[in-house]
Amino acid sequence: MPKSLPQCFALLAAALLTSTPAWAQAPAADGHAAHHTAAANAQQADLSEGEVTRVDAAALKVTLRHGELKNLNMPPMTMVFRVQDAALLAPLKAGDKVRFRAEQIKGAYYATRIEKAQ
């Protein structure tokens, strides 16, 4: 059905146009973007509050008791995050207060940046 092709392209273009502005949102619009989807906020660089409860460097995992993760639309809880580099975990031990960046990558939760909070 060659006649339907241009319409498909038009729909695709429309979908792309409406889904692009995610990264264009102002990062610090106070409370304004809290209800947007996880996908729309995946690029946000905001750090979240957390406390280390367990470090498993061999498994590239860290358990964090975290505050609200606005970019993932997640309430406060204790959960395991993966890390891509064991070096992120080297300075950490249970009880450390941290600020970290949480991201969902291919369905798994990762801490892509972890800083000690003082």
Ligand SMILES: [Cu+2]
């Ligand atoms: Cu969580």
